[in-house]
Amino acid sequence: MSEKISRRSAIKALGVAGVALAAVPYLAKVSALEEMSGPQKSSPATSAAQHSADSPHEPLVLFVKGDKILGYRGLNEIPLQDASLAGMLNAKFNGATR
Amino acid sequence: MTSHREAPSISRDPVADNTDLYAFVSPDAPDTVTMISNFVPLEDPAGGPNFHSFGDDVLYGIHVDNDADGLTDISYQFRFTTTFQNPGTFLYNTGPISSLTDPNWNVRQTYSVTKVTYGVEDHESQTLGTNIPCPPVNIGPRSTPNYSALADAAVTSLGDGVTVFAGQRGEGFYVDLGSIFDLAALRPFQAAHLIKIPGSDNYDPSNPSAGVSGTKGFNVHSIAIRVPKTHLTSDGSTPSDVMSAKSVIGIWTSASRQRVSMQASADQEGHDSGPFTQVSRLGMPLINEVVIPLGKKDSWNLSSPHDDSQFVSYYQNPEVQNLLPILYPGVFPNLAALLTKAPSSRPRADLVAILLTGIPAGLIPGFQNNTGSVLSDYLRLNMAIPPNPATSGNNPGSTDPSRVGLLGGDLAGFPNGRRVFDNVTAVELRAIAGATYPLVAAYTADGASGVLTDGTTNDVPYLSKFPYLALPHQGFLHYHDPNSPNA
Numbered sequence: 001m002s003e004k005i006s007r008r009s010a011i012k013a014l015g016v017a018g019v020a021l022a023a024v025p026y027l028a029k030v031s032a033l034e035e036m037s038g039p040q041k042s043s044p045a046t047s048a049a050q051h052s053a054d055s056p057h058e059p060l061v062l063f064v065k066g067d068k069i070l071g072y073r074g075l076n077e078i079p080l081q082d083a084s085l086a087g088m089l090n091a092k093f094n095g096a097t098r
Numbered sequence: 099m100t101s102h103r104e105a106p107s108i109s110r111d112p113v114a115d116n117t118d119l120y121a122f123v124s125p126d127a128p129d130t131v132t133m134i135s136n137f138v139p140l141e142d143p144a145g146g147p148n149f150h151s152f153g154d155d156v157l158y159g160i161h162v163d164n165d166a167d168g169l170t171d172i173s174y175q176f177r178f179t180t181t182f183q184n185p186g187t188f189l190y191n192t193g194p195i196s197s198l199t200d201p202n203w204n205v206r207q208t209y210s211v212t213k214v215t216y217g218v219e220d221h222e223s224q225t226l227g228t229n230i231p232c233p234p235v236n237i238g239p240r241s242t243p244n245y246s247a248l249a250d251a252a253v254t255s256l257g258d259g260v261t262v263f264a265g266q267r268g269e270g271f272y273v274d275l276g277s278i279f280d281l282a283a284l285r286p287f288q289a290a291h292l293i294k295i296p297g298s299d300n301y302d303p304s305n306p307s308a309g310v311s312g313t314k315g316f317n318v319h320s321i322a323i324r325v326p327k328t329h330l331t332s333d334g335s336t337p338s339d340v341m342s343a344k345s346v347i348g349i350w351t352s353a354s355r356q357r358v359s360m361q362a363s364a365d366q367e368g369h370d371s372g373p374f375t376q377v378s379r380l381g382m383p384l385i386n387e388v389v390i391p392l393g394k395k396d397s398w399n400l401s402s403p404h405d406d407s408q409f410v411s412y413y414q415n416p417e418v419q420n421l422l423p424i425l426y427p428g429v430f431p432n433l434a435a436l437l438t439k440a441p442s443s444r445p446r447a448d449l450v451a452i453l454l455t456g457i458p459a460g461l462i463p464g465f466q467n468n469t470g471s472v473l474s475d476y477l478r479l480n481m482a483i484p485p486n487p488a489t490s491g492n493n494p495g496s497t498d499p500s501r502v503g504l505l506g507g508d509l510a511g512f513p514n515g516r517r518v519f520d521n522v523t524a525v526e527l528r529a530i531a532g533a534t535y536p537l538v539a540a541y542t543a544d545g546a547s548g549v550l551t552d553g554t555t556n557d558v559p560y561l562s563k564f565p566y567l568a569l570p571h572q573g574f575l576h577y578h579d580p581n582s583p584n585a
Binding site for chain 2: 058059061063072073074075076077
């Protein structure tokens with residue numbers, strides 16, 4: 001399935017996360033949204049998205065490694081490549097404790 | 099086992115662990131095909147109070163490729179939901195369960211079925227059914243006194259000729275686990291094994307060649323769906339020409355989980371997030387079990403059949419083939435001689451055909467189940483071949499040639515799909531030992547390759563009606579003590 005994630009949707013999704021609120025100024029720089037793609041008929045698991053409506057109120061889970069950020073919300077996986085945002089998130093969480 | 103606990107990662111995730119896949123023209127409804135995918139290996143029938151079930155967080159799928167391109171054209175997807183009627187008790191049931199709506203039944207599962215049809219550019223989803231009840235597990239004579247009726251009530255028609263069942267069944271696969279995983283010993287031939295053991299160490303000294311099924315007495319959880327053949331062909335036609343490519347479908351099954359799973363804590367609920375990703379798959383039996391090496395097993399489970407060319411070297415030169423002449427010295431002289439050649443000069447094209455492309459026309463008179471050149475680990479079923487009337491009762495004798503399908507001259511049997519009673523262990527052992535190599539090369543098979551078996555058979559009768567697998571063993575009369583009367 002080939003599914004483009006709009007910049008507006010990505011910003012909106014990140015806003016839900018709370019942890020990224022301070023990053024909003026940086027999000028304007030986000031321009032390298034990768035296209036989610038795969039062989040149309042070879043990924044039956046991905047079609048499970050059909051079982052569930054979009055889930056704007058689902059929490060956002062972020063996986064940050066280097067300058068790559070993977071966001072998970074509902075049944076979506078949102079890949080980003082943004083060194084400044086990744087750096088800011090790392091700085092925000094370095095040394096942070098509950 | 100065919101795919102029970104076959105890879106390191108999935109062995110720790112039983113509810114997502116595909117154990118067996120069956121696909122055959124329904125013997126009592128020959129215009130339809132039945133596909134069965136089993137999960138949860140080696141279920142102990144007495145495993146309460148939280149008895150075995152499907153995973154609510156797992157996406158189960160049975161997939162069909164009907165145009166020979168190695169890509170899925172139709173998926174039947176299954177999602178489960180568990181509900182407690184009374185969370186204030188530890189009991190699975192608070193009295194006898196006499197029906198699927200009995201208030202005594204506390205822990206229930208229902209499921210939905212979605213058909214996804216894939217096109218070149220997009221796909222279409224169609225919900226075939228929701229809130230479909232699973233039967234309870236078979237607990238014992240006090241809790242589930244009329245289990246057969248409960249199970250029958252869970253066979254559900256979804257309309258348009260589609261019938262489904264999802265629930266506990268008796269393990270239908272039979273295999274001598276204890277012997278095979280003890281350095282590939284086959285009890286009927288163990289006198290010829292490299293490592294001799296005292297006769298007193300045999301399980302049954304009076305009949306040392308008898309196999310001992312390691313799956314005897316265990317249950318599984320089965321998802322079964324029966325659909326008209328016309329739903330599975332690429333053009334909606336009824337397959338009638340055995341030699342037509344349109345008559346052949348490839349079938350595989352999978353289990354998927356969401357990418358992210360956050361465990362619950364004392365003050366926060368757990369949460370799953372992200373798209374589903376495949377964690378288990380199964381096509382041909384025993385492949386990830388004994389053909390794919392340890393270091394590749396997890397990646398095999400995560401990959402698509404469309405990409406199986408990356409594993410072809412293991413099919414062309416399987417480890418079991420190389421072990422047989424060593425573990426059974428002198429028994430396979432022709433195979434031993436063959437193996438003195440470099441692997442590149444003796445690729446097992448017969449195994450590639452049986453396991454990855456289907457058997458092309460011209461090798462076996464009146465038969466083919468070829469799906470082209472794309473290497474994909476599927477069960478391949480030629481739907482134009484009618485079921486064998488001699489096996490319509492689904493319980494041929496343990497030495498009946500139908501048990502070994504094509505090798506026994508029964509075109510309706512494995513590896514033309516797989517019926518519940520097919521002795522897939524014997525078929526694959528014989529093929530790997532060289533019995534099928536003469537189909538593609540100038541080679542004389544060893545006599546032993548034509549009779550290899552582990553000596554096991556099913557412990558309880560299969561059913562002659564959908565879903566064909568036997569009723570599950572009950573917990574109350576289940577024993578591990580070999581001296582017990584029902585052991």
